[in-house]
Amino acid sequence: MREQLLAAEKVKAIEWREGALHLLDQRVLPLEEVWHTYRSAAEVAEAIRAMVVRGAPAIGISAAYGLVLGARARLAAGGDWRAALEEDFQVLADSRPTAVNLFWALNRMRERLERLKEGEDPLLALEAEAHGIHQSDREANLTMAQLGVELIRKHQGNQQNLLTHCNTGALATGGFGTALGVIRAAYLDGLVERVYADETRPWLQGSRLTAWELANEGVPVSLNADSAAAHLMKTKGITWVIVGADRITANGDVANKIGTYQLAVNAMHHGVRFMVVAPSSTIDMALESGEDIPIEERDGRELLEVGGRHVAAGVDAVNPVFDVTPADLIDFIVTEKGVVERPDAAKMAQLMCRKRLH
Numbered sequence: 298m299r300e301q302l303l304a305a306e307k308v309k310a311i312e313w314r315e316g317a318l319h320l321l322d323q324r325v326l327p328l329e330e331v332w333h334t335y336r337s338a339a340e341v342a343e344a345i346r347a348m349v350v351r352g353a354p355a356i357g358i359s360a361a362y363g364l365v366l367g368a369r370a371r372l373a374a375g376g377d378w379r380a381a382l383e384e385d386f387q388v389l390a391d392s393r394p395t396a397v398n399l400f401w402a403l404n405r406m407r408e409r410l411e412r413l414k415e416g417e418d419p420l421l422a423l424e425a426e427a428h429g430i431h432q433s434d435r436e437a438n439l440t441m442a443q444l445g446v447e448l449i450r451k452h453q454g455n456q457q458n459l460l461t462h463c464n465t466g467a468l469a470t471g472g473f474g475t476a477l478g479v480i481r482a483a484y485l486d487g488l489v490e491r492v493y494a495d496e497t498r499p500w501l502q503g504s505r506l507t508a509w510e511l512a513n514e515g516v517p518v519s520l521n522a523d524s525a526a527a528h529l530m531k532t533k534g535i536t537w538v539i540v541g542a543d544r545i546t547a548n549g550d551v552a553n554k555i556g557t558y559q560l561a562v563n564a565m566h567h568g569v570r571f572m573v574v575a576p577s578s579t580i581d582m583a584l585e586s587g588e589d590i591p592i593e594e595r596d597g598r599e600l601l602e603v604g605g606r607h608v609a610a611g612v613d614a615v616n617p618v619f620d621v622t623p624a625d626l627i628d629f630i631v632t633e634k635g636v637v638e639r640p641d642a643a644k645m646a647q648l649m650c651r652k653r654l655h
């Protein structure tokens with residue numbers, strides 16, 4: 298199946314070419330396909346903040362390349378470049394708060410710096426580390442896709458109706474996708490009748506990105522209002538909700554795009570299985586529970602305006618863009634290290650001791 302999945306890897310949103318980072322602008326998809334070029338850490342941080350690039354793994358990969366750009370400029374400026382580089386670490390770390398992949402990737406870059414040997418070229422070492430982060434995410438996607446498909450096959454056989462939230466595909470990762478990777482692989486394996494994609498208010502990752510990715514591949518997909526999800530579970534024979542994650546804590550709680558929590562509550566009520574798919578770089582064992590996860594709040598204008606036009610007047614808006622699904626509402630967490638069924642602290646600790654499966 299791995300070969301089949303690799304052949305299906307078509308869309309890319311992140312490219313490192315000629316010493317610069319190139320990002321496909323996810324703010325204007327699917328109407329326009331526009332690439333931007335970034336040559337400094339501050340520019341990359343702004344691209345992450347503004348959501349030119351989004352999705353937890355893609356944010357981490359971009360930050361790693363951003364750090365390479367920062368190091369190049371600091372080395373060229375001479376002086377104490379290691380001290381100066383701290384500013385780039387900081388500006389990248391401040392770009393978005395919830396997806397732990399960002400901090401994980403920056404930590405890996407820092408550790409690589411700390412391992413530099415006498416006479417080793419720091420820029421080459423950092424560039425190789427960023428490539429390594431990118432490539433290992435791609436590999437993890439393939440492994441998770443296979444594990445997720447095995448679960449679907451084992452539990453219910455073919456012709457499943459699946460529901461997903463936000464965008465967790467090629468656009469959000471370094472490769473095939475996490476939750477959407479499982480869905481795409483399940484489709485290639487003949488297991489999928491239809492995918493229901495939540496539009497994912499207010500940023501519309503579902504309408505603009507997930508529907509685009511699936512439709513491009515001929516996967517039968519219907520877009521639905523987020524508020525239709527419970528009704529669809531009751532009336533459309535949905536068997537699985539499959540979502541990604543931005544941060545998973547030591548007890549198995551999962552932060553993901555706002556609206557995920559209500560999906561999990563509804564899935565439990567309707568007897569629909571709930572699968573979270575995320576690489577181990579999304580797991581934050583330093584946090585005990587989801588209560589400790591910083592939840593990003595974005596500008597209320599994302600709610601007060603649609604397509605640049607006001608739809609509400611004279612009110613404030615509250616716009617938390619992630620929520621936390623408690624572990625006890627989750628059936629499976631699928632990672633590249635293996636699958637955790639009914640997650641809890643002991644099972645998460647065991648998982649993190651395992652090696653990657655590929």
Ligand SMILES: CSC[C@@H](O)[C@@H](O)C(=O)COP(=O)(O)O
Pocket residue numbers: 351352353354396462463464465466469470474475476502540541542543553554555618
């Ligand atoms: C593989 S992406 C996993 C998550 O990052 C995804 O579900 C999500 O919530 C993305 O949020 P976004 O605000 O678009 O960055």
